[in-house]
Amino acid sequence: MALVNDHFLKLPNNYLFADIAKKVNAFKAMHPKVDVISLGIGDVTQPLAPAVIEAIHKAADEMATRQGFRGYGPEQGYDFLRDAILKNDFLPRGIHLDRDEVFINDGAKSDTGNIQELVRWDNSIGVTDPIYPVYIDSNVMIGRAGVQENGRWSNVLYMPCNAENGFVPQLPDRRVDVIYLCYPNNPTGTVISKAELRKWVNYALKNDTLIFYDAAYQAYIQDDEIPHSIYEIRGARKCAIEFHSYSKTAGFTGVRCGYTIVPKEVTAATLDGERIPLNPLWNRRQCTKFNGTSYISQRAAEAIYTPEGKQQVKETINYYMQNAKKMLTTLRGLGFECYGGENAPYIWAKTPETSSSWKFFEEMLYGAHVVCTPGVGFGPSGEGYVRFTAFGSHEQTDEALHRIENWLKK
Amino acid sequence: MALVNDHFLKLPNNYLFADIAKKVNAFKAMHPKVDVISLGIGDVTQPLAPAVIEAIHKAADEMATRQGFRGYGPEQGYDFLRDAILKNDFLPRGIHLDRDEVFINDGAKSDTGNIQELVRWDNSIGVTDPIYPVYIDSNVMIGRAGVQENGRWSNVLYMPCNAENGFVPQLPDRRVDVIYLCYPNNPTGTVISKAELRKWVNYALKNDTLIFYDAAYQAYIQDDEIPHSIYEIRGARKCAIEFHSYSKTAGFTGVRCGYTIVPKEVTAATLDGERIPLNPLWNRRQCTKFNGTSYISQRAAEAIYTPEGKQQVKETINYYMQNAKKMLTTLRGLGFECYGGENAPYIWAKTPETSSSWKFFEEMLYGAHVVCTPGVGFGPSGEGYVRFTAFGSHEQTDEALHRIENWLKK
Incomplete structure (x- = not known):
């Protein structure tokens, strides 16, 4: 009898980012006209360098x-x-x-x-x-x-x-x-x-x-x-x-x-x-x-x-790091405890009022239409944190920050 | 103590094609002016299709x-x-x-x-x-x-x-x-x-x-x-x-x-x-x-x-299959028992006089400057066979067959 490698069965069903995608898609299905901005998955958005x-x-x-x-x-x-x-x-x-x-x-x-x-x-x-x-x-x-x-x-x-x-x-x-x-x-x-x-x-x-x-x-x-x-x-x-x-x-x-x-x-x-x-x-x-x-x-x-390649790649990295800087400033201004973002394209923020990672993720998705990554998805010590990525365009990032600001003011 | 996965140590040191490359390189080092033709590894030689x-x-x-x-x-x-x-x-x-x-x-x-x-x-x-x-x-x-x-x-x-x-x-x-x-x-x-x-x-x-x-x-x-x-x-x-x-x-x-x-x-x-x-x-x-x-x-x-892609890809396959046809005819004419080559780009030939796969491989490399793959490298039942591939250019294939013919006539 061909036997399955049953170690696979111990794994949670979904890879973290697949889980997030599912929840975002569920939101989009209910709100087809809303344009959701993702600062969630660590995927880049800027074109390849001309030298490349x-x-x-x-x-x-x-x-x-x-x-x-x-x-x-x-x-x-x-x-x-x-x-x-x-x-x-x-x-x-x-x-x-x-x-x-x-x-x-x-x-x-x-x-x-x-x-x-x-x-x-x-x-x-x-x-x-x-x-x-x-x-x-x-x-x-x-x-x-x-x-x-x-x-x-x-x-x-x-x-x-x-x-x-x-x-x-x-x-x-x-x-x-x-x-x-x-x-x-x-x-x-x-x-x-x-x-x-x-x-x-x-x-x-x-x-x-x-x-x-x-x-x-x-x-x-x-x-x-x-x-x-x-x-x-x-x-x-x-x-x-x-x-x-x-x-x-x-x-x-x-x-x-x-x-x-x-x-x-x-x-x-x-x-x-x-x-x-x-x-x-x-x-x-x-x-x-x-x-x-x-x-x-x-x-x-x-x-x-x-x-040329080196120069072009550096410019794109600078572009993302400008996002990171703005995100740090704005999120801190809104009262978030933030870490990272100075030598890395990720900002790690404590959720307000010790909200759970997934709870905050869902609230922000439904309230601000912005996607982050629930910290607990990265391990038990990530509970109570979320990750924001600086890989958006300047426009998207600005708009996302703006939405978070408005949402929190409500 | 970090322990090695010792199953790796049971493996022969080299992957088959790495072994062949080593032997071919040794020959080339000794005979730098000889142009060796490979009908060994199953790698294609014709350019990508224009549609691609x-x-x-x-x-x-x-x-x-x-x-x-x-x-x-x-x-x-x-x-x-x-x-x-x-x-x-x-x-x-x-x-x-x-x-x-x-x-x-x-x-x-x-x-x-x-x-x-x-x-x-x-x-x-x-x-x-x-x-x-x-x-x-x-x-x-x-x-x-x-x-x-x-x-x-x-x-x-x-x-x-x-x-x-x-x-x-x-x-x-x-x-x-x-x-x-x-x-x-x-x-x-x-x-x-x-x-x-x-x-x-x-x-x-x-x-x-x-x-x-x-x-x-x-x-x-x-x-x-x-x-x-x-x-x-x-x-x-x-x-x-x-x-x-x-x-x-x-x-x-x-x-x-x-x-x-x-x-x-x-x-x-x-x-x-x-x-x-x-x-x-x-x-x-x-x-x-x-x-x-x-x-x-x-x-x-x-x-x-x-x-267009389908047509172009088909032409290249036909090109290789023309090689296969010619190889089958020539090798059989030289007295080889040959299999395959009619619905596949590989020809499986019995070595003459029950020579071992590696012995024939070396003899042909040194005698005809043509590389094949020793059959035993694919498993015990491959002993006494070699594999020829039809992936060369027409010119290379013709030349290789010509060399094999001359070598066997000696």
Whole structure:
């Protein structure tokens, strides 16, 4: 009898954003004439950079000729892109990586979801809380997260990040096998200092813990002191795998390209204590279950690193960060306690009068026709918060803030 | 201590095609002036169809404007493509599917590798032998394949396909939980009749077996009697998941797009015997670990279904099938026993004088400077065979045949 992987049955039915979409659609069905503004899902709205568009056209023209046609690319990605990454994202920060430590992918969601395949099914995991749901859900699917009780998984250590601790997670008081960190943080928009990040690397080295470090939002960092990569910390290449994405950096949510760094020095152990480097294992995983990213998307990504590309991408990031600034000012003016938004495109706001996340979400949807993301959807410590994203157009963002203001005045 | 998933360590170090590339590169390093022709890896060589190129340009131009910009698409793919698939690939064969039974992906390799996540880790699997290595390797990585002895995995049933049985696999004499079938077959290029396929569906229904049916090469079928989809067989939608690819249909190996059909009626059981539909589980898997296929690739795929696109794609398939015809004639004229090549772009040839696959591969590489794929790389029953692909240009193919002829005459 074909048996189902029953770990799937432990999962809540819906992915968070599918849940939100459902509720928004229900509202729209009842109010077909109302124009709802979403500051909910972290999706960008501004067009691709001209340098990127040009690269896509050029790649398409190549594919139209026998000479320029490219079939299967390397599963790990083309050297032209891997080299551009090393040269632009790492060398200027003093980080020396080899080309074959870079794996191009179709976006960070795939790799942050798949990376757990490299460790044993019974390893324990730790997450800062609230957190991007993919980290936990991908572990649930293979049985690693254990069973769920009261919104918590039995084999997951939750490290709360909230106003009380200034969104600085505390090191666990016991050892954990694998820890997920995401900075600048999704969903809170907060960042980690080098000193704090060093504590985590030291913890990992001391406890033989693997760190899966999600740097998807590093391009939004404005403060020079904040690390863009965990490899800015000495020792990190022995214990950390890092995920990057062009989704937010360059508006690639529909183009699909990102990359993962698996240093050759990162290892995990067998039961006998033998150290196994994870770089060849990830390579084997990718060669078996992935056939490389679209050539056109890789050429598009390469264009981000040209002088024009860099300038254009920076302008778009500035555009979104202007939204963030305005949102912070307005929401604070309206009495919201807000966090993040200074080095990240997310603002994490405490709901007024300790309203629950979902209750506030629904009230604002029905009262102001503005969509946010309920914080509790990111984990238990997100209860009583909501996330706003700065990815709207200026006009939409202004209008949304205006509506929230009017709604609260009522 | 972070523990490695030690199932990975059971795998041979290299993926088959990486092994071949290594040997070819070693030859090239020693003979830098020799131009090697590859009829090895199944990668296409002809440019994308003009209709496809036009669609890519158009999609890029949309992405350059605020109004036309598309961010995250649905994880399941855009409706425009799902509808085109239903209308063109299934309805004309009398197969009625719902839109949400179609999942767009970045190529069949990802989904044929990932689909095993839906079943329990201890389900048994069956494969026709020889077979595409991804089916087994992806099961090895999660421990489902058991341990390897003499080139066979302990929890895998191998169903030999060879000259002796006319490449018609026999139904297993015991029950198996999951069976992988691929028709037209990679690597043998042979096909399955409706009558034979019906036996498999009936076996699956009787034994509560899941069939993972890989139809990646269906566009090469020339004979009207050969099924293009397992859903042409009554009852298949209760037991089969089907994989399609644009890689070979339309030269998308570098574009990355395909799709998977998960009918709502397909179920697997819990230990308590409860029937669980797999469609929502696959949906949950995709929403968690995948962020949709590039919008541009999806528009490119849509263009295949326009009248011009259909015509252009058909011409390219005919081009490759002309190669196949010539290869069959020439190789048979040289005394090779050949199979496949009539409804598939692969020719499966018996090595002369019962030479081993790898020995013949090396001899032909060094003697004729032509690369084939050693049959044993696809499984134990592939020993003593090699695979030739028809995906070269006419010129390359002619030259390769010419070289083989001269080499054998020596």
